[in-house]
Amino acid sequence: MNALVSFLLVVGLVLIAAAGTGAAGLQTLFGVVVPYVAILVFLLGFVRRIVIWARAPVPFRIPTTAGQQKALDFLPYQPLENPPGAGTTFLRMVLEVLCFRSLFRNTRAEMREGPRLVYASRKWLWLGGLVFHWAFLLIVLRHLRFFTEPVPGFAEALERVDGFFEVLLPELYVTDLAILVALTYLVLRRFLSPPVRYISQAADYFPLFLIVGVVLSGAYLRYLSRTDIVAVKALGMGLLSFHPDPAALRGVGAQFYVHLFLVCTLIAYFPFSKLMHLGGVFLSPTRNLANTNRLTRHVNPWNPPLKGRTFEDWMEDFKEEIAQAGYKLERD
């Protein structure tokens, strides 16, 4: 049901864009207004979400680590698993963000004959996730050729590496194949694995199907259909220099507007969805804090200013009683 609703939503978006720019002729709405609104919602929503997160106090370090903490000098410790300082924490973050190290440690428990509980390492999600994210990043960077003039060298180099096999004309991109394979895995995983299907919500299916829609419409534009891509770039450059090009708006076909509208939906939806893990990964307290629980003193930031009472204060309060009882005060 969740999957069906999400699927129908994405199909609805495609139809809206196709009808809106085909029959209704609303090119200005879909080519200028919607992209600007989407970008604005994305930027403001992203910053707002980060600020909300930053207002949540993290009073102590959460050492959910898998390694030996730095302790006595003769005990070997694991700096990446249990970093004691800023440098090693930075390395742990780099590995987490670029290599998804937490997913790599995924294990799966199974009951076997016996009954016997068996744990085994499962790398499929790590592999599928890694391929998907890297392919997505490279595809986004590759699109810079539509938004920069002159096209920077690294974008052109990426383009050549990506089309390395020189199959088809224009060349088939390796990242396009990779992201389709990874997306197929990520969709099938939600459908076929009962535990994953049980916890899958519409908020899981919708972004997944939306990204599938973006990739398929993009691949359709490159490999199957032809659109005037000079007009596409003129449209992109016009948008980012705040002088939208009316000729370019009419020069691109409805199939391009479908792709653009899906992308706009994705980025506008981004700050309100689980996709915010793009920013959230940098703010995860179990990853970005050094485990210095014992190395340094941590004071809870919202502790009320406690005024302590010393022994001297106490003696001052009760000095008469003490004198009456015949004791001699230390300070005297």
Add this chain to the structure above:
Amino acid sequence: MYDKGKIITGIVVFLLLVLFPVWYSALAGRTGHVPDPVISKSAGDRCVEPAEYMRSSHMDLLDAWRDDYVRHGGRAHVAPDGTRYEKSLVNTCLRCHDNKSEFCDRCHDYLGAKPICWDCHVVVERGR
């Protein structure tokens, strides 16, 4: 807000990265640039297919020409008006469009496209 310095640094880095095309293009100062491929004087007023089709799909045509020429020996392309052309990049396309740097390259450079034609084919330009 906690860790104000780090959070604000992170947000600024994020905005700089996301808005890279905006400030890069503003610095480069070529946002309004639109390529203007020059139709050579030696070209007639007709191409092998309508201009609209050629603008968006010339690569499909060339790809089909290459496969047909190399694999099946198909030599002749019949245009919609019945004219026959040889399926040849150098002998047909470049005979009229004898200005690769002003015709082909203008749009290809604009879009960062690096066609593999010139891996094998020699560039025939006017005046060479």
